[in-house]
Amino acid sequence: MTDVDRRGFLKTAMGAAVVSIAPGMFLFDMAHGGEAVSSRVRWGMLIDTASCTPGCNECVSACSRENGLSGGVAATDSQWIRKIEIKDISTGRAVSLPVMCQHCEHPPCVDVCPTAASFKRADGIVLVDRHLCIGCRYCMMACPYKARSFVHEPLQDQNPDVPRGKGTVEGCTLCVHRVDQGLKPACTEACPNQSILFGDLNDKTSEIAIKVRTVASTQVRADLRLNPGIRYQGL
Amino acid sequence: MPTLTSLRFKNRLYYVLLGLGGIVALAGMYAVHMMEHYGHIITGMNNQIVWGIPHVFAIFLVVAASGVLNVASIGSVFGKAIYKARAPLASLLSIAMLAGGLFVLMLDLGRPDRIIVAATHFNLTSVFAWNIVLYSGMFSLVAVYLWTMMEQRMNRWTTPAGFAVFAWRFILTTGTGLIFAFLTARQAYGSAMLPPMFIVLSFAWGLAVFHLVQTSIYAWNEKTLDPAIMGRKKNLLGVFIVASLYMVAAYHFTNLYFAHKIGFERFILRDGDLYPALFWGGYVVLGNLLPLLLIFLPGLGKTRCVITASMLVILGGFALLYVFIIGGQAYPLDIFPGYEASSSFADGQINAYHPSLYEFMLGFAGLAIAFMITTVSVRVLNFMPHDKPYIAD
Numbered sequence: 001m002t003d004v005d006r007r008g009f010l011k012t013a014m015g016a017a018v019v020s021i022a023p024g025m026f027l028f029d030m031a032h033g034g035e036a037v038s039s040r041v042r043w044g045m046l047i048d049t050a051s052c053t054p055g056c057n058e059c060v061s062a063c064s065r066e067n068g069l070s071g072g073v074a075a076t077d078s079q080w081i082r083k084i085e086i087k088d089i090s091t092g093r094a095v096s097l098p099v100m101c102q103h104c105e106h107p108p109c110v111d112v113c114p115t116a117a118s119f120k121r122a123d124g125i126v127l128v129d130r131h132l133c134i135g136c137r138y139c140m141m142a143c144p145y146k147a148r149s150f151v152h153e154p155l156q157d158q159n160p161d162v163p164r165g166k167g168t169v170e171g172c173t174l175c176v177h178r179v180d181q182g183l184k185p186a187c188t189e190a191c192p193n194q195s196i197l198f199g200d201l202n203d204k205t206s207e208i209a210i211k212v213r214t215v216a217s218t219q220v221r222a223d224l225r226l227n228p229g230i231r232y233q234g235l
Numbered sequence: 236m237p238t239l240t241s242l243r244f245k246n247r248l249y250y251v252l253l254g255l256g257g258i259v260a261l262a263g264m265y266a267v268h269m270m271e272h273y274g275h276i277i278t279g280m281n282n283q284i285v286w287g288i289p290h291v292f293a294i295f296l297v298v299a300a301s302g303v304l305n306v307a308s309i310g311s312v313f314g315k316a317i318y319k320a321r322a323p324l325a326s327l328l329s330i331a332m333l334a335g336g337l338f339v340l341m342l343d344l345g346r347p348d349r350i351i352v353a354a355t356h357f358n359l360t361s362v363f364a365w366n367i368v369l370y371s372g373m374f375s376l377v378a379v380y381l382w383t384m385m386e387q388r389m390n391r392w393t394t395p396a397g398f399a400v401f402a403w404r405f406i407l408t409t410g411t412g413l414i415f416a417f418l419t420a421r422q423a424y425g426s427a428m429l430p431p432m433f434i435v436l437s438f439a440w441g442l443a444v445f446h447l448v449q450t451s452i453y454a455w456n457e458k459t460l461d462p463a464i465m466g467r468k469k470n471l472l473g474v475f476i477v478a479s480l481y482m483v484a485a486y487h488f489t490n491l492y493f494a495h496k497i498g499f500e501r502f503i504l505r506d507g508d509l510y511p512a513l514f515w516g517g518y519v520v521l522g523n524l525l526p527l528l529l530i531f532l533p534g535l536g537k538t539r540c541v542i543t544a545s546m547l548v549i550l551g552g553f554a555l556l557y558v559f560i561i562g563g564q565a566y567p568l569d570i571f572p573g574y575e576a577s578s579s580f581a582d583g584q585i586n587a588y589h590p591s592l593y594e595f596m597l598g599f600a601g602l603a604i605a606f607m608i609t610t611v612s613v614r615v616l617n618f619m620p621h622d623k624p625y626i627a628d
Contacts, residue, residue: 073579075281075587084582086574099570099578112417114363115356134353135345137285138363144420146568146580150285150345152276166274167345220570224420 039122043174044201044229045185046208046217047097051193054096057083062190063100066175068159078149078164080172081187095235098187098196101126101147101172102220102228109139109148118169124201124229125174133168140169144221147171201229237457245455249614256607263600266593267342275345278594283586284564289343291556292598295440296336296605297370297411298433299552301404302441303328304377308404311380311397317464320620322397324452325445326381327612328605329404330374332444335605337370339597362413369407376400385616408434415563422499423563428489432482436552439475443548446472448609449620450542456619460538464622469541473530476548480523483555495572502566503558507585510562513554522551561588 063081064071073079081100087093107126109118117132118139128139128148140148148171155164161177164170175185183189188198199208211217217231237245269277280287303325310319341350358364380396383389412430419425446468453460487504490496503510526544529535565586570576576583612618 075283075581076276077282079282079580082578082580082582084571084576084578084580086571086576088574090573095574099582108420110358111360112363113358114361114367115352116358116361117356132349132352132356133346134349136363137345138361138414140282140285141418141421141424141564144568145570146283146582149282150275152281153274165346167271169345221420221572 037122041123042201043124046197046231048195048233049095049097050234052096052195058190059098059187062186066186067162076152102230105227108142112138112142130165130168135167256603259603260600262596266596279590283581284588288590288594289339289597292601293336293339296332298437299440299444300329300332301408302437303445304404305438308401312401320622323384324618326377331605331608335601338604339601366410369410376403408437422496428486435479435482439479440552442472443545446545469530499566510558514558517554518551
C-alpha cells in the first residue's frame with residue numbers, strides 16, 4: 001500500500017467514524033438535555049397541617065398508585081408515605097399530617113449506607129440505588145422518621161418508571177420520575193385541600209420559597225440539625 | 236495412655252460431631268435459600284424490627300471473637316506464660332467465631348448475592364463499611380499471628396503480631412459498638428457508652444467461650460487442667476463479669492439521666508414484659524450474679540462450677556443482646572417529641588416481633604460454622620495448651 005493510499009484510507013475511516021458516532025451523540029444529548037441535576041435547585045415541600053383532613057388518605061393512595069405499591073399496611077408492607085395522627089400530650093391539640101422521606105440536607109441514611117446505595121442528588125432528593133443496595137437495613141435503623149421500607153416479598157407488575165426490588169430498601173423518591181419531567185409529585189397533585197406545596201426552595205421567587213419566608217413552618221426533629229426539605233406549617 | 240478402643244471411639248465421635256455440625260450448618264443454608272426465594276417475609280423481621288435473631292447471633296459471635304483474643308493478648312503483650320500457652324487456641328477461636336458471625340450477618344442480607352458490591356463500593360462515612368475492613372483485617376492479622384506462633388522460625392515476630400492484634404481487636408469492637416452508637420435518633424442507641432461497653436462485654440463472653448472449649452479439649456485428651464491455672468482464669472472471668480455488669484449499669488444510668496430516654500428505660504427495665512424479664516432474669520441474675528456466686532463463693536469455683544458459670548455468661552450475653560437489639564427497636568421511635576402518635580406504620584406503638592424458625596436456623600448455623608472450624612483445626616493441628624513445668628508469673 002502506498003502512502004497516498006494510506007492517507008486516503010485514514011480519511012475515509014475517520015469520515016465513516018464521524019458519520020456513525022455523531023447521530024448517537026446527538027440523540028444522547030437530545031435525550032439527556034443540557035444540564036443534568038443541578039444543586040442550584042433544592043426540591044422541597046411545605047405541608048399545611050391545618051388543612052390536612054384527619055382520616056383522609058388521598059396522598060397515600062396516590063403514592064401507591066404512582067409507584068406501584070400494594071397499599072397494604074401489614075408490618076412487612078412498604079409504606080413510602082403515611083398519615084400520622086398526633087396529639088399534644090399537654091394541650092390535647094390533635095393534628096393529622098403525612099410523613100414521608102424528609103429529603104434531609106444531611107441524611108443519616110446516606111451516611112450509614114456501606115455501599116453508597118443511599119445517595120442524595122444534587123437537587124436534594126434522597127434516593128436508593130437499587131443496583132447497589134445489599135439489603136442490610138442499616139439506613140432503616142438510622143432514619144429518624146422511619147421513612148424507609150424493606151421489600152420483604154417478590155414483586156409483580158412494577159411500574160417501569162419506578163423500579164423496585166425484593167431484598168432492597170426503598171422510600172419516597174419525591175416522585176423523581178415526575179419531577180424530572182416538570183410534573184409535581186403524586187401526593188401533591190392528589191391532595192384535595194392542596195395542603196402539600198411542592199417547589200424549589202432555592203428559587204426565591206417560587207411559591208414555596210415565598211411561603212417559607214412568610215409563614216411559620218417547622219422541620220420535624222429539627223434538633224437533629226438534618227435540615228429536611230419537607231417543612232410543616234401549623235405544627 | 237489412651238487405649239485403642241478409646242481412640243477408635245474418639246475417632247467415631249469426631250466424625251459424629253462434625254456430621255452434627257454439618258447438619259446444623261446445612262439447615263442454616265436451607266433457611267438462607269428459603270429467605271432468598273420467598274424474601275424476608277418468612278422471617279419475623281419487618282419494617283419496624285429490621286434486625287432480628289440473626290443479628291443477635293452474629294453480634295454475639297463477632298464480639299466474642301474479639302474478646303477471646305484477650306487470652307492471647309495477656310500472653311503476647313503482657314508476657315504471662317500461662318496465657319501465652321493458650322494464645323494459639325484463643326486465636327483459632329477468634330477466627331472461627333468471626334467466620335460464624337460473618338456467615339450469619341452476610342446471609343441475612345436482603346441481597347446476599349451482592350456481597351461483592353460491599354467490597355467494591357465503599358462509603359467512607361459508613362461504620363458498616365469500616366467494619367468490612369476491620370473484619371477482613373482481623374482475619375488476616377490473626378492468621379499471621381497464628382503463623383508466627385506455630386511456625387518456629389517466625390516466633391520472633393509473635394510479639395509485634397500480638398501487639399497488632401491487640402490494637403486491631405479494640406478498634407474492631409469499637410466499630411461494632413459504633414454501629415449502634417451512631418444511631419442518634421433512636422432512644423435505645425446513640426450513646427458514647429456503647430463502644431467501651433461492647434469491649435468489656437467482649438472480654439467476658441470471649442473468656443467464657445474459651446473456658447468451655449479449653450475444658451472440652453482437656454477432657455478429649457484425658458488431661459486435667461492445673462487447678463492453679465484454673466484458679467487464675469476463673470478469677471479473671473469473675474473480674475470481667477463485674478466489669479461488664481458495671482458498664483451495662485452505667486449505660487442504663489446515663490440513659491435514665493436524659494429525660495427523653497426515660498420512657499425507653501422504663502420499657503426495658505420495668506414495663507416491657509419480655510424485655511425486663513430477659514434483662515433482669517436472663518442477663519443480670521443468670522448471666523452475672525449466678526456465675527459470680529459459682530466462681531467466688533467459698534467451696535465452689537471448681538472446674539464444673541466454672542464451666543457452668545461460663546455457659547451462663549454466654550446465655551446471659553444472648554439475653555442482653557436480645558434486649559438491646561430487639562427491645563431497642565420494639566420501643567417506638569419518637570418522631571414527634573411531646574406528642575402521642577398513631578398511624579398505619581406502627582407509629583407510637585410497641586412493635587411486635589415473633590422470630591421464625593428460619594432465623595434460628597441461620598443463627599445456629601453460625602454457631603455450627605464456628606464449631607466445625609474449631610473441631611477440625613484442633614484435630615489436625617496442635618492447639619492443646621502446653622504449659623511449662625514451672626510457671627514464673
